[in-house]
Amino acid sequence: QYKDRLFIFLFGKEERKEWTLELYNAINGTDYTDASAIEINTLDNVLFMGMRNDVSFIIDGNLSLFEHQSTFNPNMPLRMLEYLVDLLRRYCEEKNYNYYMASGIPLPNPRFVVFSNWEGDNQDERTLRLSDMFMNPQEEVSIELYVRVLNINHGYNKHIMQRCRPLLDYSIFVDTIRECRGRGMDLGSAIDRAIDGLPDDSMIRGLLQSNRTEVKGMLETENDAKKVLDMVYYNGKVEGKAEGHKDVAKLYSILINEKRHDDFEKALSNEEYMNQLLEQYKLL
Incomplete structure (x- = not known):
């Protein structure tokens, strides 16, 4: 069993679909209220370097693919395309759709969002395009895919944070860990400080406190994987x-x-x- 990442733990679980819905509403400007309308369909066992597809779900005919990134990855459009193909294949199988149907297959509208908190990012939002990866990007192509990248570092995208308190709390939590680590504190102690330092009205504080050991395991695994990924990237x-x-x-x-x-x-x-x-x- 692979450990969940903290972002998945908070926003990709059946038991916390109300937070998934709150995040969806915050980034799309919608006002859905029925969390049970969300159908989580995250792919299992899609792994590379210990990482996997984070969160995907369908609501009201829209298929959202959410990914959390702590380092910038310009290849996310291709990665999202791979996820989309697998998700749509499974969707058609579950609905008993077949490619030879006389009528067109009704597919959910895909939306791709990366929640980024890589250090040094100073933009609220950017867009990554699949066409930018092609060898001749200036030529017309027959396929396009857009990935919306949202900066969730503390202090950015305040309008989104105001509409999704769990995301704001997560942003504060990560920022506190970084601040403590910058002062020389070990990771475990920094996590303890960040959990206990969350405001009393924080929506995630109680959850993190009651799952402290598991949260530490998730973040330590993420940290280890990031170190190796950074090493691989540079060499x-x-x-x-x-x-x-x-x-x-x-x-x-x-x-x-x-x-x-x-x-x-x-x-x-x-x-x-x-x-x-x-x-x-x-x-x-």
């Missing part, structure tokens, strides 16, 4: 190794989730050792 070694073996990325995911970081780093620089690990996990 570019994963791409080189993955070219010759489609299961290398799966191996790296396993190593991260099992916290075998020394083995991960050794596998990056030692192909023979990487093959040993592939055999160990029966991935060859």
Whole structure:
């Protein structure tokens, strides 16, 4: 079982669909009130480097795909496209739709949103386009996909925060952790300080306090994965190794989730050792 990330824990659970709805209303300017109308359909086991599709759901004929990012990723349009294809395939299977139907298949309208709190972001909002990734972006293309990227660092998108108190609390919580870490506090202590420092009227404080150990596990896993992803991004070694073996990325995911970081780093620089690990996990 892979640990949930905190964003999923707060906004992607059946038992907290009222927060999912509040977030949806806040970013879309809508006023839906019936949380039971939300049909959560997040993909399971869609993993890369320990990460997975975060939250997806349907309400009133609209399919929303929410993703949380703590680092900037210009490839999100492609990632969202992959998620969308899988979600629509499953949607058609569940509805017993078939591609050879005489009438057109009624599909929900897709909306793609990334909630970003990467450090140094100073824009409230930006848009990523699939067409910007094409080799000849100036030419007309037959497909387009837009991803709305919203900055949820504390102090940004105040109009959204005002309409979604759980998101505001989450923003304050993350900001406090960063502030404490900047003063040299270890991650566990920073999490404790951030939980207990939330306002008395915070909507998420009680939940985080009663699930303190689980919350720490989620954030420690996210932190470990981020360190490895940052390392991979800067040295570019994963791409080189993955070219010759489609299961290398799966191996790296396993190593991260099992916290075998020394083995991960050794596998990056030692192909023979990487093959040993592939055999160990029966991935060859």
